[in-house]
Amino acid sequence: MMIMDWGLQAVVIGSSSSYSANNIDFSPKLDFQESDHQYLSFSHEMKKEFFISDELEELYKPFYHVDGGQNMLMGSSISLIPKEIIKEEKREEEQQQVVAPTSTYVPKYKKRKNEQKRVVLQLKADDLSSDKWAWRKYGQKPIKGSPYPRSYYRCSSSKGCLARKQVEQSCTENGTFIVTYTAEHNHSQPTRRNSLAGTIKSKFPNSKNTNIKKNIVKDEKISSPHGSTSNNNLGFSPETLMIDEFQEIEMNDHEEIKNMFEGSDENECVSIQEMFDGDFFAGLEDIHDGFTSSFGCNNSTFPFSF
DNA sequence: CGAATTTGACCTGCGC
DNA sequence: GCGCAGGTCAAATTCG
Numbered sequence: 032m033m034i035m036d037w038g039l040q041a042v043v044i045g046s047s048s049s050y051s052a053n054n055i056d057f058s059p060k061l062d063f064q065e066s067d068h069q070y071l072s073f074s075h076e077m078k079k080e081f082f083i084s085d086e087l088e089e090l091y092k093p094f095y096h097v098d099g100g101q102n103m104l105m106g107s108s109i110s111l112i113p114k115e116i117i118k119e120e121k122r123e124e125e126q127q128q129v130v131a132p133t134s135t136y137v138p139k140y141k142k143r144k145n146e147q148k149r150v151v152l153q154l155k156a157d158d159l160s161s162d163k164w165a166w167r168k169y170g171q172k173p174i175k176g177s178p179y180p181r182s183y184y185r186c187s188s189s190k191g192c193l194a195r196k197q198v199e200q201s202c203t204e205n206g207t208f209i210v211t212y213t214a215e216h217n218h219s220q221p222t223r224r225n226s227l228a229g230t231i232k233s234k235f236p237n238s239k240n241t242n243i244k245k246n247i248v249k250d251e252k253i254s255s256p257h258g259s260t261s262n263n264n265l266g267f268s269p270e271t272l273m274i275d276e277f278q279e280i281e282m283n284d285h286e287e288i289k290n291m292f293e294g295s296d297e298n299e300c301v302s303i304q305e306m307f308d309g310d311f312f313a314g315l316e317d318i319h320d321g322f323t324s325s326f327g328c329n330n331s332t333f334p335f336s337f
Numbered sequence: 338c339g340a341a342t343t344t345g346a347c348c349t350g351c352g353c
Numbered sequence: 354g355c356g357c358a359g360g361t362c363a364a365a366t367t368c369g
Binding site: 338339340341342343344345346347348349350351352353 | 354355356357358359360361362363364365366367368369
Binding site for chain 1: 340341342343344
């Protein structure tokens with residue numbers, strides 16, 4: 032029996048208020064029910080918490096990997112959004128119907144921020160690096176009323192991709208960042224982080240690639256004019272590390288993760304054999320290796336023990 | 338040396 | 354019309 036504790040933390044900020052979904056326990060449990068088939072089953076509670084509504088899916092479309100009709104959630108976070116907020120966003124969306132240009136004129140500057148479809152998330156510093164998309168920083172501006180500057184990123188995976196991301200440290204909550212996604216990716220999500228040029232790769236302390244850590248530390252220097260910050264060292268706690276790296280797992284790709292979260296209609300279970308067919312457990316082993324080498328933990332302390 | 342980041346300049350929208 | 358604030362560009366710089 033193994034138990035994985037998914038302490039997902041996510042907050043979605045509406046235009047005028049914020050909602051917290053902290054401390055929701057998504058705890059899939061393995062049930063070894065049959066001799067030749069083993070199933071990973073999810074509690075009703077988790078399923079209920081996880082699937083808020085179809086509207087949520089609609090809201091997250093900009094961050095889906097759309098490929099052959101299959102959708103996959105972006106790796107960074109899974110957020111629970113109250114219906115009032117969703118409706119608000121949808122209303123906004125309806126008002127902001129994109130009109131195809133009738134001429135060849137291409138405006139040099141995009142529409143104002145509040146005219147675009149956007150999703151605002153509040154993430155922990157650890158969650159920032161679990162975004163699978165490749166982002167390239169193209170600007171940084173001080174924001175009035177905030178002691179911290181806002182960083183502007185564009186998708187670097189595809190040249191013509193209009194997807195944008197803004198990252199701004201929260202001035203009210205230390206250690207959290209307000210991330211705003213704008214526009215949609217016009218391409219599929221990169222299959223592996225290693226193939227990404229730039230900033231987002233493994234964040235294990237002993238990883239060869241230290242860009243993400245370095246970048247965030249740099250941001251801290253810039254964004255902490257008063258020298259006060261709570262996450263200078265990125266806080267590689269085993270708990271947050273496990274969560275983030277788990278989200279990085281190649282799910283081989285869409286069906287497994289869909290099945291994991293949805294289960295089948297009959298028994299809400301997914302065959303472990305199916306999971307072995309993909310990279311699922313290969314990914315877990317990577318996590319395990321990284322985890323044990325980084326923190327000197329053995330199997331008994333690691334959440335995934337076989 | 339190529340790619341990513343930094344940063345000042347520039348552009349646009351909005352409120353007055 | 355003017356000024357401010359937010360968003361983007363692009364040359365310079367840094368990094369691997």
